[in-house]
Amino acid sequence: MSRSVSLLFSFSLVLFCRTASAQNTARLRELFFASNSESAVAVFAKVSSQQNLSVPIHLAYMGVSSAMQAEYASAPWNKLAHFNDGKKAIERAVAIDPANPEIRFLRFSVQSNIPALLMYSENMDEDLSLIHAHISKSPGIERSFWNKALNVMLVAENSSTAQRQKIRALLSLLS
Secondary structure, three states, X not given: OHHHHHHHHXXXXXXXXXXXXXXXXXXXXXXXXXXXXXXXXXXHHHHHHOOOOOOHHHHHHHHHHHHHXXXXXXXXXXXXXXXXXXXXXXXXXXHHOOOOHHHHHHHHHHHOOOOHHHOOOOOHXXXXXXXXXXXXXXXXXXXXXXXXXXXXXXXXXXXOHHHHHHHHHHHHHHO
């Protein structure tokens, strides 16, 4: 009897942790898409830093929020520190879960919106290819999220014409 109770408790705990992680990810997504001002980025950074950073997607969102903070830092060395911290976190997340299209979207969004002199744009085509494969082969994808994500990618400052064409094609797949 106690073994059954123990198994049931373990299963319930795993289910609770997965549900909490999914809710946290949804909150991070919401904050990411709303990060259009210094105060919104500050909230995003605070919330993302309080997540379980052993979860790769949470680590990636924390990295993006750190990179976003660079825009609002006053001193050049603070800008670079925020950017470097964000880049390290994003790259760790990619290394842990390289097939995760959401993590790849986050890296693309950073790489396509930073100054070229930072020389951090080498993965954009690779990330876009992985996202393309995911969207075209996954009938049950989260259309609302990917619609927003692709629109963010479409207006990125440093994406190429070819990348924008692929993004438009992906948007038409979602329609």
